[in-house]
Amino acid sequence: MYESLQQNYQLCEELGRGRFGVVYCCFSTASQSHASFACKSIYKHSLSDATDRRCLDAEPKILRLLSACPNILRLHDVYEDDDHIHLVTDLCDGGDLFDRLSSGNRFSEPDAAAILKQLTAAIAFCHRIGVAHRDIKPDNILFDSRGRLKLADFGSAEFFGVESEMSGVVGTPYYVAPEVLMGRDYGEKVDVWIAGVILYIMLAGVPPFYGDGAAETFEAVVRGNLRFPSKIFRSVSPEAKDLLRKMICRDASRRLSAEQVLIADFSASVDHKRRIDVRFEVIQPELYIETVVGGVVDESLTPFCLDENDIAPLCFGGVVAFDHLSICDKL
Missing domain, CATH: 1.10.510.10 (Transferase(Phosphotransferase) domain 1)
Incomplete structure (x- = not known):
């Protein structure tokens, strides 16, 4: 099974090491994008008791159930052999x-x-x-x-x-x-x-x-x-x-x-209306747009009229966050 992992992903530098295994940066060799991921390689023989093994077995199943949430680490692939289990997930290189x-x-x-x-x-x-x-x-x-x-x-x-x-x-x-x-x-x-x-x-x-x-x-x-x-x-x-x-x-x-x-926006009373000027990029397959949006936002309302099936805006505590939008700069 490790051979299957190597056929689809190239392991790179080590990102961290824990009690049960090692996390590596890796990239996909199966796609032209060569997208980067994290690979958590767990040495199964280091699992000291049945509880540890149960946790290891349960985590991939639970992560697959939760894969639709953008704020939960997404599991992309699982590989297992006699000695290791390898979990390929989103790469989170912004720290914790x-x-x-x-x-x-x-x-x-x-x-x-x-x-x-x-x-x-x-x-x-x-x-x-x-x-x-x-x-x-x-x-x-x-x-x-x-x-x-x-x-x-x-x-x-x-x-x-x-x-x-x-x-x-x-x-x-x-x-x-x-x-x-x-x-x-x-x-x-x-x-x-x-x-x-x-x-x-x-x-x-x-x-x-x-x-x-x-x-x-x-x-x-x-x-x-x-x-x-x-x-x-x-x-x-x-x-x-x-x-x-x-x-x-x-x-x-x-x-x-x-x-x-x-729905409990505790910071709304600090500055209920706030002027924002945000440069952001919209990334879709084969499409890149960069523009400037400015205006007065009533933080109790959805700030922009967009199709919620494509973009889901949230405004909370003076910060505007968008699914599929990357806020590059806030002035």
Whole structure:
């Protein structure tokens, strides 16, 4: 099977290395475009238990179900032999959210809103399909070369239903929801809690719950005493803090759904009407157009009258994002 991989893709430089395998940059040799991809090669014998193997088997199946969402890492091909499984996915060479948070600079509300909008769109798409990610963290929130967010690493994802909740302690310190740590059955809103924690970190530069070590951090998460220190949150709007309270809500029944977060534009009151001048490119097969669009955009409305079957515009937090549009410059 490795020979089949080599027939269709040329592996290039190593991009990263993890506990179970290596990620390479690769390009397609089967098409004239020589498009670039990432290839995650996992050494199957390094999987220490049945749970790891189950996660590896489940991830490709789940990624194929979610392939229609532009904010979820797309799986293009899977190759398997006796020793390895190779997953060919989108190439995300724009880094990850962990890199951006590690710079130490807090995000402005419009920048945080733009990332939250894309992340929540990915989560809401998963939930419509009946999939919960369960282990979202900055490390697996990736960006492609155009800055578009791609949610990745679905190894811990699980299916859920109206009468079928999930169980098991899955997640990462700082981000895991309290109902997971308390050993209860839980629903898909664990992903909304995580997204709220990530939003808090983007705006504050620190997590809402922490301690000396994992055990103390978990205790703080279970208490769920959400605070907004005035020194840190002095410049954060009341709307942003209100959204955080509704996402990082200890009572999961009162916590917002991903769909509700999508329509909660917390930064709209900061500057409801904003003048934009954006140069963008529209890329279609055998077509390249570059133009300039300028005007006053009411952020509560769709900014341009376009066929939603071709282009789906979203305006959130002063940032205009388009499927199939690449924003090159914002003046």
